[in-house]
Amino acid sequence: MNGIVGASAQRAGGRARVTGAQRYLGDIHLPGLLHAKLVTLDCAHARIRSVDTSAARRVPGVALVLSAADLPQPVPRFGPQYRDRPVLATGETKYHGEPVAAVAAQTQDAAEEAARLVRVDYDELPAVCSLAAALAPDAPLVADPALRPGDPLAGTNVLHEHRYGWGDVTAARSDLVVAGRYTFPMVTHFAIERHAFIAAPDGDGIRIWSTIQHPYWLQRIIAELLHLPLAKVQVLAPDLGGGFGGKQHAKYEPLVALMALRSGRPVRLLLTLEETFQAVRRTSAEVHVRTGFRADGSITFREVDADYLLGAYADIADRVVGKGSYTSCGPYRVPAARILARSVLSHTPPATAFRGFGSPQVLWAGESNMNEAARALGLDPLELRLRNLPRRGEVFIPGDKPADGQWDQTIRKTAELIGWGSPLPPGRGRGLALGLKSGPTTGLSYATVRLLADGSVVMSAGTSDMGQGARTVYAQLVSDELGVPMDRITLIMGDTAAVCYDQQTSASRSTVLMGNAVLQACREIQAKVKAMAVRLYQVGETDVDVAHGLVRLPGRKVPVTDILGPGLGPLGGEVIGNGESRKEAEPGHPLSGSAAFYEFNCTAVEAEVDTGTGDVALARYATVSDVGRAINPLQVRGQDEGAAVQGLGHTLMEHYVLAEDGRIRNLGAIDYRIPTSMDLPAELYSDVVENADGPGPYGSKGMSEGALLAVAPAVAAAVTDATGAVVRDLPLSPENVWRALTQRALTQRALTQRALTQRALTQRACTADGDLMKEMRDESHSES
Amino acid sequence: MTHTRTIRLTVNGTTRQVRAEPGHTLLDLLRDDLELTGTKACCLVGECGACTVSMNGRIVDSCLVLAAEADGAEVTTIEAVAAGGGLDPLQQAFLDSGAVQCGYCTPGQVMAARDLLARVPHPSVAQIQEAMAGNLCRCGCYRQITEAVQAAAAAVDR
Numbered sequence: 001m002n003g004i005v006g007a008s009a010q011r012a013g014g015r016a017r018v019t020g021a022q023r024y025l026g027d028i029h030l031p032g033l034l035h036a037k038l039v040t041l042d043c044a045h046a047r048i049r050s051v052d053t054s055a056a057r058r059v060p061g062v063a064l065v066l067s068a069a070d071l072p073q074p075v076p077r078f079g080p081q082y083r084d085r086p087v088l089a090t091g092e093t094k095y096h097g098e099p100v101a102a103v104a105a106q107t108q109d110a111a112e113e114a115a116r117l118v119r120v121d122y123d124e125l126p127a128v129c130s131l132a133a134a135l136a137p138d139a140p141l142v143a144d145p146a147l148r149p150g151d152p153l154a155g156t157n158v159l160h161e162h163r164y165g166w167g168d169v170t171a172a173r174s175d176l177v178v179a180g181r182y183t184f185p186m187v188t189h190f191a192i193e194r195h196a197f198i199a200a201p202d203g204d205g206i207r208i209w210s211t212i213q214h215p216y217w218l219q220r221i222i223a224e225l226l227h228l229p230l231a232k233v234q235v236l237a238p239d240l241g242g243g244f245g246g247k248q249h250a251k252y253e254p255l256v257a258l259m260a261l262r263s264g265r266p267v268r269l270l271l272t273l274e275e276t277f278q279a280v281r282r283t284s285a286e287v288h289v290r291t292g293f294r295a296d297g298s299i300t301f302r303e304v305d306a307d308y309l310l311g312a313y314a315d316i317a318d319r320v321v322g323k324g325s326y327t328s329c330g331p332y333r334v335p336a337a338r339i340l341a342r343s344v345l346s347h348t349p350p351a352t353a354f355r356g357f358g359s360p361q362v363l364w365a366g367e368s369n370m371n372e373a374a375r376a377l378g379l380d381p382l383e384l385r386l387r388n389l390p391r392r393g394e395v396f397i398p399g400d401k402p403a404d405g406q407w408d409q410t411i412r413k414t415a416e417l418i419g420w421g422s423p424l425p426p427g428r429g430r431g432l433a434l435g436l437k438s439g440p441t442t443g444l445s446y447a448t449v450r451l452l453a454d455g456s457v458v459m460s461a462g463t464s465d466m467g468q469g470a471r472t473v474y475a476q477l478v479s480d481e482l483g484v485p486m487d488r489i490t491l492i493m494g495d496t497a498a499v500c501y502d503q504q505t506s507a508s509r510s511t512v513l514m515g516n517a518v519l520q521a522c523r524e525i526q527a528k529v530k531a532m533a534v535r536l537y538q539v540g541e542t543d544v545d546v547a548h549g550l551v552r553l554p555g556r557k558v559p560v561t562d563i564l565g566p567g568l569g570p571l572g573g574e575v576i577g578n579g580e581s582r583k584e585a586e587p588g589h590p591l592s593g594s595a596a597f598y599e600f601n602c603t604a605v606e607a608e609v610d611t612g613t614g615d616v617a618l619a620r621y622a623t624v625s626d627v628g629r630a631i632n633p634l635q636v637r638g639q640d641e642g643a644a645v646q647g648l649g650h651t652l653m654e655h656y657v658l659a660e661d662g663r664i665r666n667l668g669a670i671d672y673r674i675p676t677s678m679d680l681p682a683e684l685y686s687d688v689v690e691n692a693d694g695p696g697p698y699g700s701k702g703m704s705e706g707a708l709l710a711v712a713p714a715v716a717a718a719v720t721d722a723t724g725a726v727v728r729d730l731p732l733s734p735e736n737v738w739r740a741l742t743q744r745a746l747t748q749r750a751l752t753q754r755a756l757t758q759r760a761l762t763q764r765a766c767t768a769d770g771d772l773m774k775e776m777r778d779e780s781h782s783e784s
Numbered sequence: 785m786t787h788t789r790t791i792r793l794t795v796n797g798t799t800r801q802v803r804a805e806p807g808h809t810l811l812d813l814l815r816d817d818l819e820l821t822g823t824k825a826c827c828l829v830g831e832c833g834a835c836t837v838s839m840n841g842r843i844v845d846s847c848l849v850l851a852a853e854a855d856g857a858e859v860t861t862i863e864a865v866a867a868g869g870g871l872d873p874l875q876q877a878f879l880d881s882g883a884v885q886c887g888y889c890t891p892g893q894v895m896a897a898r899d900l901l902a903r904v905p906h907p908s909v910a911q912i913q914e915a916m917a918g919n920l921c922r923c924g925c926y927r928q929i930t931e932a933v934q935a936a937a938a939a940v941d942r
Contacts, residue, residue: 014879014884014887015879017887018866018871018875018894019863020820020863020891024824024888026825109807192832192886192889273827467888634882638885638923641924641927645924646922669827669829669920670827670831676916676917678913
């Protein structure tokens with residue numbers, strides 16, 4: 001090894017990013033480009049009576065105005081899970097911001113002016129925008145039942161029910177049952193690069209540029225929609241300015257493709273930030289958890305009822321629900337479990353994947369529940385975790401991958417970083433939580449590595465680099481395996497016509513799955529170089545070894561670059577290596593495949609609460625992830641600390657504000673706040689556990705989501721520790737925390753009153769404190 | 785119908801003349817007319833800082849400056865920060881500290897940090913975090929950005 005794996009190599013593409021030279025999709029200019037603008041209604045749910053585009057068409061520079069009536073009938077629908085989303089709203093709009101028409105013009109100004117002049121005659125209809133409204137017996141149906149043939153739930157707004165479980169929950173004997181209801185808000189990805197799309201006719205096919213994480217999935221969607229062979233659809237996906245899951249699946253590419261074909265010219269749609277809020281969000285959720293414990297803290301059972309609020313179209317959110325809820329029991333030995341998760345449709349923007357993929361919602365509930373249990377049992381929350389933690393190799397979800405790390409090390413390291421158990425300054429509290437997420441359940445990645453005649457390398461991989469640093473990791477792997485300096489390696493990514501298939505960039509898979517394909521491609525090159533050496537030096541196969549750019553022969557070592565010339569011969573050429581990495585589906589598995597790895601994280605927080613305002617200040621923060629092996633420690637730290645900061649968003653401040661009619665009232669950066677540099681914890685510590693026990697190159701595991709998973713329950717536990725107030729609704733905004741503090745004060749006053757009255761009545765000789773504690777305990781368990 | 789206006793300004797040391805549409809901003813002028821796409825667009829309401837440039841020696845959100853207001857101005861963008869092909873110590877510090885992930889906010893971050901260091905050569909952590917609070921980074925590199933600014937401040941002394 002040349003020491004590059006495990007070193008903090010400089011980010012591939014870093015120089016272009018600090019100089020402004022990096023070309024994101026919005027920086028691409030094509031000759032003859034038309035600019036597109038969406039036409040939307042300022043309401044969520046409406047019946048469209050007519051769309052009059054005549055005035056819009058008269059605006060100078062306008063090339064095309066499309067409404068549903070101008071599209072093939074029935075209006076084509078698409079989606080990664082269900083073909084439910086129409087290219088343009090047809091008959092009804094179903095969420096605030098759903099496009100009814102679209103304009104393409106010579107200039108952006110003309111497109112915007114024309115879009116304002118499209119007259120839509122519509123009747124606003126009642127909208128269901130909450131779980132309660134969507135689940136009401138007489139709720140308007142979001143999805144047309146005709147689109148759900150044979151589906152017994154078609155007459156409801158429940159798109160799908162996911163049921164998991166093992167053991168006998170009813171037979172479990174517990175000393176204590178702790179139950180609670182927890183809510184997780186509707187939040188949005190807010191990638192600083194907004195979603196953007198270009199489509200251009202290309203001979204007998206089409207080219208699509210998109211800010212997309214899954215270019216090959218988009219290629220398939222466009223090919224099906226346009227009845228084109230895959231080979232005639234080229235998807236170009238320049239490196240993204242942040243993805244976080246929001247850019248996984250097709251949004252407006254089908255519309256822009258149809259506009260390009262109709263106009264015969266390239267068409268570009270750049271969403272405003274407000275429009276991205278209406279295009280992508282995380283599923284909000286309400287989760288009920290009941291967990292049984294024995295007095296020693298061991299878990300006897302867990303029941304979870306999780307309702308996730310999807311938008312008007314499923315996107316990938318039903319998979320989010322299914323996969324996220326599947327690990328609702330967390331990283332614990334749970335002898336009996338019953339899990340029911342429902343995907344509920346509503347008249348809100350389509351929810352989609354977002355870092356954590358459904359796990360942060362159930363972990364917010366499950367880990368808060370564990371912290372409440374620790375208080376009720378009188379156990380240290382850290383100790384409670386350790387008592388229930390599976391050992392490496394132990395099955396904890398029947399039928400799935402056993403625990404794949406020495407997870408207690410992660411917990412202990414976190415405890416050390418935060419000073420768990422040490423005396424706290426007055427007014428401060430500490431909290432801790434665990435995060436667990438199932439990695440990819442299936443996968444397919446191809447990699448091609450070409451060792452050129454001068455020893456430099458061109459490699460291609462279908463991963464999307466959205467900031468997680470995949471390019472750097474692959475270059476490091478190639479550099480290490482083939483002994484080629486990083487600056488002599490070129491990576492080609494983001495072009496379906498030039499780069500072999502990759503299933504997707506999600507679930508923190510790319511270092512593991514594509515990384516293994518890259519390794520395999522390098523090994524094929526090494527085998528070919530070895531064959532060259534055998535031929536050139538007339539030695540036996542067992543006498544030659546090729547590794548890390550060196551050919552070892554009996555008694556000497558020769559750099560690979562020295563034998564490439566004679567080895568390739570007078571025609572020159574190159575040595576080509578191909579790698580393929582598969583994670584096959586497993587029939588019968590509830591998720592159609594077990595986890596390739598788990599992301600495991602422990603987060604601990606020390607917080608101070610302003611009891612007058614409810615403001616939460618983070619004095620110290622520690623996050624530790626089990627990453628197997630950090631290929632690039634600087635990038636790993638960036639992902640872990642970045643995930644923590646992103647998690648502080650939904651924990652402390654972020655949430656959509658919906659009007660009753662379904663309009664989003666805080667669209668855009670002024671009214672929707674995300675963490676800034678001022679929101680960093682005063683002290684932030686991050687670290688990793690590396691036991692090289694992962695399935696990826698050099699024992700690595702995926703790690704890009706782990707540090708987001710446990711943020712909210714850890715912060716909430718610190719707030720409770722500091723103030724005694726329990727908050728079960730995110731975010732822990734000053735308003736919500738203040739309400740909880742006020743509620744607690746009121747409850748306490750009432751309890752004290754009751755206790756005093758009781759004492760006066762019975763004349764019992766016992767402390768008011770004891771009664772108070774007992775009653776509070778009872779109260780906290782009475783909810784379900 | 786529309787009345788374009790001729791704007792003369794100096795961008796990165798070169799005098800430029802542009803016919804600007806009314807309502808177009810300095811950001812539009814830089815990105816669309818001068819094809820200086822290093823300056824990024826995001827919120828367009830002066831909240832995210834992605835479009836930060838230096839105008840007449842002060843940083844501005846170029847999305848909030850009308851092109852007409854930039855008439856006669858001296859503007860510096862990210863494209864001029866790396867002098868003579870080498871990186872500015874601040875840019876190098878961003879790379880070394882891991883302050884760049886997706887990189888989309890980076891040009892704005894660099895411009896804001898450069899302005900801070902010009903005013904306060906040795907800022908404290910609190911001063912850095914306050915000065916940079918108008919530049920959002922959704923990858924969450926705030927700690928690394930703070931470290932990069934500190935490192936750049938130290939590098940200038942050497």
